[in-house]
Structures are given as C-alpha cells and as structure tokens.
Amino acid sequence: MLHTHEKYVFGRSPKETERIWLKDVARELEKSNQIQRYYHGFDISPDQFPKDSGRVQFSVHDITKPFPKEHLNRYDLVHVRLLVAAIDETRYPAAIANVYSILKPGGYLEWEEIDEETYISNNNPVIWEIRRCFNSSLKAEGKCFQASAKVRDECIAAGFLDVIRRAYSSDANMSLRVDTELRLTAIIETLYASLLLRSGQVVDEDTASLRAKKLIEEHRRLCDEGNSPPLRLMRVVGQKPLRSSRL
Numbered sequence: 497m498l499h500t501h502e503k504y505v506f507g508r509s510p511k512e513t514e515r516i517w518l519k520d521v522a523r524e525l526e527k528s529n530q531i532q533r534y535y536h537g538f539d540i541s542p543d544q545f546p547k548d549s550g551r552v553q554f555s556v557h558d559i560t561k562p563f564p565k566e567h568l569n570r571y572d573l574v575h576v577r578l579l580v581a582a583i584d585e586t587r588y589p590a591a592i593a594n595v596y597s598i599l600k601p602g603g604y605l606e607w608e609e610i611d612e613e614t615y616i617s618n619n620n621p622v623i624w625e626i627r628r629c630f631n632s633s634l635k636a637e638g639k640c641f642q643a644s645a646k647v648r649d650e651c652i653a654a655g656f657l658d659v660i661r662r663a664y665s666s667d668a669n670m671s672l673r674v675d676t677e678l679r680l681t682a683i684i685e686t687l688y689a690s691l692l693l694r695s696g697q698v699v700d701e702d703t704a705s706l707r708a709k710k711l712i713e714e715h716r717r718l719c720d721e722g723n724s725p726p727l728r729l730m731r732v733v734g735q736k737p738l739r740s741s742r743l
Contacts (some may be wrong), residue, residue: 517575518552536571540582559594560587567598574599576607581687585640592650599736605656607732610683611643613663620725622680622715626688633691644730656734667726676727677719684708684715 518535525533538557539545545554557563559576560583574595583591595605612631617623634641648661666676689708691697698704718724 517577519550521575522551536567559583559591561590561594563594563598569598569600571598572600572603574603574605576605578609580609580611580641580643581634581639581691583640583643584638585646586638588640588646588650589653592647592654596654596656596736601736602738603736605651605732605734605736607644607647607651609643609647609730609732610727611645611730612641613644613730614728616728617725620718620723622684622711622718623725625711626680626684629688629691629697633695633697636695644732647732651732651734655737657737659732659734661730661732663728663730665726665728673724677715677724680715680725680727681712684712 518537522533522535525531535552537545537552537554538559539554540556540558542554542556559579576595579591592605599605612627615623615627615630631641640646644661648659651659666672685708688711689701689704692707693701693704698707
C-alpha cells in the first residue's frame with residue numbers, strides 16, 4: 497500500500513534557497529523507502545522557477561491569500577522561509593491561517609527567518625549597521641523585524657500545538673564560518689542596499705550600492721582580522737491538531 501506524503505515550501509529571496517531545500521528533502525526521503533511523495537513549491541512570482549523542476553511542482557501564490565481548494569488539508573509539512581521583508585506585520589495572522597488550512601491534521605509548520613535576533617554582536621560595527629538599517633527600514637514599511645517571535649505568537653493564537661522557537665547559531669560549527677561570511681556579503685549587496693533605497697535613507701540606487709560596497713569592504717576587513725560575526729537562524733515549529741475545530 498502506498499501512502500502519499502506531501503511537502504510544501506513557501507519562500508522569497510534568495511530564491512535558489514527554496515528550490516535547494518525541496519530538492520534536498522526529496523533526495524533524502526527517496527533514499528529511505530519506496531513511499532510515493534509529492535513536493536510543491538509556491539512563490540509570489542514565477543520569475544525564478546527552474547526550467548527543469550523534476551518531481552517538484554511549482555505554482556504562483558501569495559501566502560497572505562487563501563489557497564485553492566486542491567491544496568487544503570493536503571500537506572504533512574509546510575516549510576516557510578525568509579519573508580521578514582515581504583509581509584506586512586498586519587498580514588501575519590492571515591499568512592499563518594492559510595498555512596494552517598493546507599496542512600493535514602497532525603501536520604507540521606516549520607518557519608525560518610533571519611530577523612533582529614540574527615544580527616547581534618558586542619564588537620562588530622557592520623552588524624550594528626545592518627541591524628540599524630533593517631530595524632528602521634522594515635518598521636517604516638510596516639514590516640516586523642521581530643518576525644520569528646511574531647510567527648510564534650500567531651501560531652499559538654491560530655491553534656498550533658507544541659509551538660517552539662529556537663535559534664541556530666553559525667558559530668556552533670566552525671566549518672560554517674566561510675559560508676556565513678559570504679552569505680552576509682550577499683545580504684549586504686541585496687537586502688541592505690534595497691532597504692536603504694526603499695526607506696529613503698539614500699537618494700538613488702547608485703548611492704545605495706556605494707554604501708553597500710563600503711560596508712562589504714569593512715566586513716571583509718574585520719573578517720581578515722578575526723572578527724567574523726556569527727549569524728543566527730530563527731526557527732518556529734508547530735503542529736496542527738489531529739482533530740481541528742477550524743476546518
């Protein structure tokens with residue numbers, strides 16, 4: 497007898513991360529047994545959907561909008577990632593309610609963010625500047641820099657069980673140091689520069705790029721001096737009740 501276990505991921509930039517997550521999950525699960533599974537990724541835009549998606553299906557959808565009927569009560573696991581700069585603070589209840597609706601009874605939500613608790617340092621001015629910029633810019637846009645705490649609270653309010661929120665620090669594994677330094681560089685090049693411009697802290701794109709370039713140079717200098725900042729990934733996990741009164 498075949499059981500269909502379905503996996504879903506919803507995320508935004510960096511796009512490749514979501515596709516890699518789904519592919520990694522599929523590869524690991526297919527090693528274990530012959531159970532038939534279904535994998536589906538959603539994004540608000542199709543621009544970076546892969547041409548060859550293999551067994552993974554992709555659809556355009558806004559997480560703050562209700563899902564089509566065919567997705568309701570369908571998935572064992574919903575993985576959400578990196579929406580801190582995408583969702584207005586007022587829309588988190590709707591987003592989490594929509595995730596709740598597509599989980600099977602007993603299914604799990606796993607939501608990962610880089611938010612205010614990602615960028616903490618006692619002695620790194622690059623981290624101080626990133627935190628200042630993100631906090632100011634996201635608040636100005638009505639976003640929530642305390643995203644993981646917000647997700648946890650809204651999950652509890654929505655009826656998820658055993659909700660936990662944990663931090664995973666890159667300095668727990670020294671082999672992650674180089675990758676962490678490179679990822680922070682990418683964040684400065686993209687999100688930092690974008691938020692400077694979007695929030696009116698700079699007058700044009702060239703100025704935003706110049707600010708980002710200077711911050712990257714400072715980041716690299718500090719890393720060369722041994723001041724490589726650890727980053728923390730925040731993760732919230734909760735389970736939909738086996739017997740739900742919501743649906």
